[in-house]
Amino acid sequence: xxxAVCAKYVPEATAARRIDPSTKRLDRTGEGAxxxxxANAVEEGLKLKEAVGDAEVVIVSVGPTxxxxxxxxxxxxxxxxxxxxxxxxAAGSDLVATSRVLAxxxxxxxxxxxxxxxQANDGDGAVLWAAVADRLQRPLISQVAELEHEDGKVxxxxxxxxxxxxxxxxxxxxxxxxxxxxxxxxxxLKGIMGAKKKPQETLSLADLxxxxxxxxxxGSRTTVEAxxxxxxxxxxxxxxxxxxxxxxxxxxxxxxRAL
Amino acid sequence: xxxxxxxxxxxxxxxxxxxxxxxKAASLGEAEAVLLGSELEALAANAGRFGAQRVHVIDDVLxxxxxxxxxxxxxxxxxxxxxxxxxLFAASVLSAxxxxxxxxxxxxxxxxxxxxxxxxxxKLIGTRPALGDSVYADVGWSxxxxxxxxxxxxxxPSETGGSAEVVKFESRLQDxxxxxxxxxxxxxxxxxxxxxxxxxxxxxxxxLGGPEGFEAVEELAKALGGAVAATRAVVDxxxxxxxxxxxxxxxxxxxxxxxxxxxxxxxxxxxxxxxSGLIVAINKDPNAPIFEYADLGVVGDLNEILPKLTELVRxxxxx
Numbered sequence: 001x002x003x004a005v006c007a008k009y010v011p012e013a014t015a016a017r018r019i020d021p022s023t024k025r026l027d028r029t030g031e032g033a034x035x036x037x038x039a040n041a042v043e044e045g046l047k048l049k050e051a052v053g054d055a056e057v058v059i060v061s062v063g064p065t066x067x068x069x070x071x072x073x074x075x076x077x078x079x080x081x082x083x084x085x086x087x088x089x090a091a092g093s094d095l096v097a098t099s100r101v102l103a104x105x106x107x108x109x110x111x112x113x114x115x116x117x118x119q120a121n122d123g124d125g126a127v128l129w130a131a132v133a134d135r136l137q138r139p140l141i142s143q144v145a146e147l148e149h150e151d152g153k154v155x156x157x158x159x160x161x162x163x164x165x166x167x168x169x170x171x172x173x174x175x176x177x178x179x180x181x182x183x184x185x186x187x188x189l190k191g192i193m194g195a196k197k198k199p200q201e202t203l204s205l206a207d208l209x210x211x212x213x214x215x216x217x218x219g220s221r222t223t224v225e226a227x228x229x230x231x232x233x234x235x236x237x238x239x240x241x242x243x244x245x246x247x248x249x250x251x252x253x254x255x256x257r258a259l
Numbered sequence: 260x261x262x263x264x265x266x267x268x269x270x271x272x273x274x275x276x277x278x279x280x281x282x283k284a285a286s287l288g289e290a291e292a293v294l295l296g297s298e299l300e301a302l303a304a305n306a307g308r309f310g311a312q313r314v315h316v317i318d319d320v321l322x323x324x325x326x327x328x329x330x331x332x333x334x335x336x337x338x339x340x341x342x343x344x345x346x347l348f349a350a351s352v353l354s355a356x357x358x359x360x361x362x363x364x365x366x367x368x369x370x371x372x373x374x375x376x377x378x379x380x381x382k383l384i385g386t387r388p389a390l391g392d393s394v395y396a397d398v399g400w401s402x403x404x405x406x407x408x409x410x411x412x413x414x415x416p417s418e419t420g421g422s423a424e425v426v427k428f429e430s431r432l433q434d435x436x437x438x439x440x441x442x443x444x445x446x447x448x449x450x451x452x453x454x455x456x457x458x459x460x461x462x463x464x465x466x467l468g469g470p471e472g473f474e475a476v477e478e479l480a481k482a483l484g485g486a487v488a489a490t491r492a493v494v495d496x497x498x499x500x501x502x503x504x505x506x507x508x509x510x511x512x513x514x515x516x517x518x519x520x521x522x523x524x525x526x527x528x529x530x531x532x533x534x535s536g537l538i539v540a541i542n543k544d545p546n547a548p549i550f551e552y553a554d555l556g557v558v559g560d561l562n563e564i565l566p567k568l569t570e571l572v573r574x575x576x577x578x
Contacts, residue, residue: 017390024396095362095369103363118508125371125408130327130359139439140328142356155442159501160325160352161455161510162269166443167326173439179508180501221368225384226397233533233552240545241559246567249539250575252555258459258516258537259483259575 001055003045004111006102006132007038007074009067010122017122024224025092026122032066034073037117039184042074044177045115046185048149049078056080060105062090062098068200075195076187082198083109087205089212097219099131104208106136113154116176118143129176139169142176260288260378263343263404265334265358266306266314267351268294269325270446273302275456276349278309279414284347285310287378291343292423295322295333300425307423309416314423321432324444327356328436335364336430338404345383345405347376349413350511358408369406370398374413374534391526392533411455412513412534452486454503459485460514462505462532463493466521466542466561470498475565476520482572488512490528506531520561524549541565 011017012031020027034042042059049055057079059071064086071082085105093101106114114136116129133140144156145164155168156175169175187195205215213219239248253259262284267274273294284290292311294303296319303314317333334357338346346361348354355371362369375386385407387396400406454460461480463473473487480487489499491506505512507527517535522528524540524547532538533552540553541561550556557564 019390019394019396026390095359095371096366099359099363125355125359125369127355127359127362127369127371127408130356131363131369133328134331134360134363137433137435139435140356140360141439142327143352158352161453161502163444163446163502165325165441165445167439168442169439180495221362221366221400221402222370223399223401224396225399228395228397230388230392230395234554236550236553236556238550238553238556238558241557241564243563245541245557245559245564246571249541249555249557249564249568250571252539253516253537254575256537256554259572 001052001113002109002111003048003055003057003113003115004060004106004109005038005041005045005057005074005079005115007042007059007061007071008035008120009061009063009070010035010120013121019227021227023092024227028064032070034070035117035120035122037119037121037179039077039117040179040181041115041117041177042077042079043182043184044147046078047182048113051149058083058109058111060102060109061085062093062101062105065202068202072195073187075198076191077185078191080198082200083203084201085203085205085208087215089205090215092217092220093215094220094222095125095127095131096221097215099128099135100219101205101208101210101215102128103132103135104210105203106132108208112171114138114174116174118176118178129174133174136174139173141167141169141173143178144175145178145180147175147177147181260344260383261342262288262290263338263346264290264292264311265346265348265354266292266294267349267354268296268299268302271302273305274349274351275416276351276411278416280347280349280409281306282310282417283376283414285419287376291315293334293337295330297323303425304423307421308418310419310421311423312421314425315428316425317428317430321437324441325353326439326441327353327360328439329432330357331360331364332432332436333430334361337428338365343404345407348408350408350411355408358406362406365404367404367406368400368402369408370400371408373398373407373409376407392530411511454486454488454505454510454512457486457514459483459516460488460512461485461518461520462488462490462522463499463520464490464522465492467493467498472521473499475569479518479565479569479572482569482576483516485514485516490522519549519553520565522549523547524552
């Protein structure tokens with residue numbers, strides 16, 4: 001069984017994040033890391049591999065060359081290899097363009113199961129898996145909090161606005177997991193030492209047969225027109241409770257006609 | 260400009276957020292809607308009251324279960340006939356997957372997590388908060404149709420009292436779209452309004468000290484006629500059900516009044532509730548981040564304040 005885990009290189013959570021005013025894109029020049037939500041997908045892939053026995057977990061990513069280093073964390077956790085699509089022409093890709101590049105990389109791998117994390121922590125719409133599933137023409141189960149696998153099928157339980165759903169799909173399939181599904185393991189020292197030696201492949205758009213004008217900004221269908229400050233909220237009225245806080249809250253609500 | 264709004268329905272009711280988006284579309288141009296499932300004509304006609312001039316319906320039991328992929332097929336058929344400048348969705352577990360799939364199918368631009376939409380010099384512009392809502396981007400589209408997915412709670416539905424023409428259409432559904440099947444659907448019954456529909460929300464966090472702390476929160480919510488919400492930390496700790504979770508990995512809400520009790524207000528929580536009309540925060544830590552964006556911040560012991568506040572609200576409502 002081949003399991004592909006889609007993973008994103010995101011700015012380090014502790015780094016101050018900014019948008020570059022000239023490109024109107026997120027400034028990605030600083031330190032980066034494996035998107036923490038993708039670690040849940042890696043963990044689920046590894047658990048599945050352990051249950052199945054004969055399986056391979058491949059990390060598939062689209063990003064700058066330095067993303068490779070961040071993806072080693074997934075290798076240290078136990079993934080078998082990394083495929084990174086890195087091409088200047090892919091920078092600035094929106095959903096349509098990213099899903100095209102990622103789907104091309106996945107088609108080359110022909111995995112039985114494609115796993116996604118629930119979102120990227122750097123401003124993602126949690127819509128990529130649906131676009132990729134459509135391009136691959138594979139069944140999709142998203143927001144999965146419990147995953148089972150048997151007889152060539154996967155079954156996912158997920159939380160919705162109204163309760164929960166249990167959805168079943170035959171393999172090959174695309175599954176996006178929620179971060180409630182597991183607690184990702186910490187890489188052991190041995191894993192960290194061994195990660196560098198595992199196969200790590202960097203591909204260009206040409207390697208995948210994706211024309212440069214179908215990726216990056218040229219292949220995107222959305223634009224950022226302007227960046228503005230958030231609308232200002234009124235000033236905060238702050239008070240310490242001296243025993244009359246409840247009365248003061250009621251007065252405030254009446255004054256604002258909220259009661 | 261001609262809009263198509265994807266209407267979501269659940270147990271015979273049109274969902275509030277999609278009606279809100281419909282109202283927005285009607286305020287900007289010609290609004291049509293699409294409703295997918297079986298035996299939906301009466302429900303479709305209802306959408307007229309919320310601004311739809313025409314509602315496209317499919318009558319197909321294969322679309323009864325809320326699964327996204329056959330809906331992509333149906334929308335591709337409808338939108339493929341042309342004539343729509345934009346297709347709009349209100350975010351939900353289902354709609355996000357439908358919108359993402361449709362973007363790939365049509366090679367169309369999808370702007371997501373939008374909180375507003377406007378027509379400026381004949382151009383459609385969306386508002387997209389970014390980086391923990393510290394920046395508001397104006398976003399656009401470079402091809403048609405333009406796809407847009409709005410944050411929940413972005414728009415209030417407005418009942419204008421019109422009527423809609425209901426038009427049936429048919430679509431072939433792809434084999435791969437029907438491969439995933441719903442084997443079980445369970446619904447959590449909750450008392451009172453859901454947090455998406457509530458005008459008033461009282462939300463509890465770690466400061467409550469334990470699951471029993473929610474009793475006082477529930478009492479206050481009941482007195483105010485509102486719903487109870489919870490932060491991710493307490494949902495993870497098992498103090499309150501996930502359906503009530505507000506924040507980055509939960510729901511986005513925008514009630515008229517949001518009372519945050521024992522919530523420090525980290526950015527992950529802030530993005531889920533900051534567009535609330537009025538925010539009142541009670542926390543014992545004077546340095547809690549929530550005081551930076553609350554309208555009224557009270558530093559104090561919630562165990563003292565909550566029961567008194569509940570009593571006063573009850574008395575006020577009874578008067």
